[in-house]
Amino acid sequence: MGATKHEIFQDQINEEAAIFNALGHPARLAIVKTLLTYKTCVGNYLTNEIALSQPTISQHLKVLKNVGIIQGTIEGKSVCYCLNHSLIEKLRVFVGDMLIQYDLHQSNCNC
Amino acid sequence: MGATKHEIFQDQINEEAAIFNALGHPARLAIVKTLLTYKTCVGNYLTNEIALSQPTISQHLKVLKNVGIIQGTIEGKSVCYCLNHSLIEKLRVFVGDMLIQYDLHQSNCNC
DNA sequence: ATATTTAATTGTAATATTGCAATATTACTA
DNA sequence: TAGTAATATTGCAATATTACAATTAAATAT
Numbered sequence A, B: 001m002g003a004t005k006h007e008i009f010q011d012q013i014n015e016e017a018a019i020f021n022a023l024g025h026p027a028r029l030a031i032v033k034t035l036l037t038y039k040t041c042v043g044n045y046l047t048n049e050i051a052l053s054q055p056t057i058s059q060h061l062k063v064l065k066n067v068g069i070i071q072g073t074i075e076g077k078s079v080c081y082c083l084n085h086s087l088i089e090k091l092r093v094f095v096g097d098m099l100i101q102y103d104l105h106q107s108n109c110n111c
Numbered sequence C: 001a002t003a004t005t006t007a008a009t010t011g012t013a014a015t016a017t018t019g020c021a022a023t024a025t026t027a028c029t030a
Numbered sequence D: 001t002a003g004t005a006a007t008a009t010t011g012c013a014a015t016a017t018t019a020c021a022a023t024t025a026a027a028t029a030t
Helices: A011-023 A026-038 A042-049 A054-066 A085-105 B009-021 B028-036 B042-047 B054-066 B087-104
Strands: A040-042 A069-074 A080-085 B041-044 B070-075 B078-083
Touching: A011 A026, A011 A042, A011 A054, A011 A085, A011 B009, A011 B028, A026 A040, A026 A042, A026 A054, A026 A069, A026 A080, A026 B009, A026 B054, A026 B087, A040 A042, A042 A080, A054 A080, A080 A085, A085 B028, A085 B070, A085 B087, B009 B028, B009 B054, B009 B087, B028 B041, B028 B054, B028 B070, B028 B078, B041 B042, B042 B078, B054 B070, B078 B087
Parallel strands: none
Antiparallel strands: A040 A080, A069 A080, B041 B078, B070 B078
16 A cells, blocks of 8 residues: 555545645745745746755646646746636635535534 | 755744645545534544545544644544634635735736 | 444555756757 | 756655554443
8 A cells, every 4th residue: 555545535525635735835835825925936036935956846836737726837948937816716615615614513513 | 855844944834734734635635524514523434434444544533633623522432523613713814815815916917 | 241342553565755966958148 | 159047857865655454442332
């Protein structure tokens, strides 16, 4: 064993978990926060801002891109990154639903 | 190398990433969703519901407990789990802030 | 008392992740 | 046409995660 058994879960759960998982590393969360602050941002800025090597930052950017959280556009010799609108909407809906469901009956826990 | 360099990130980022990371596995997300649906839930129910072994479920419950997402109370020979109110509030605030910041200037991306 | 049920722990194998040096690639610049 | 800058890729070592069998522990049931 050793690998996650994705096949026993619904596609939707796997997809949502993949999004949370991508946000679940401090370097990647720092990248997302930078994009929230500056709206767009070139890769090299992140490499200077975060104390990790260029290949490591590149790898984290790839993870965020693969789940659709960010997108990158080539601009000369740079790549300009920004958050992916549809993905943020998906996160909004999912977390919103979650919290609504929580409010409906979680105000007190009887255990 | 091989371990995440937590020391180069702010405590808050590490903490938030840890929460997302805990939600970033389909089994753990399934547990959280079950608790959202049923409010409380005994461990054995999860073991029967999710096609993973009892030790594996127990391990995932521990991860969720360690970051404070859930709490468990012993009830006879069972353990009754529920979501942790203060943690859910933290998630609400963080994601809320994130989405507000996004709305402020992310409606269109110029790259 | 003994058996059963529920859950946690321990140990371990398989696999994935993290991080970086070295290198490749691509585009601009002098 | 070099030379430089920004990024991606490859290969690898260190570490973490996932999953489970076996075992333990604690409470209940017979």
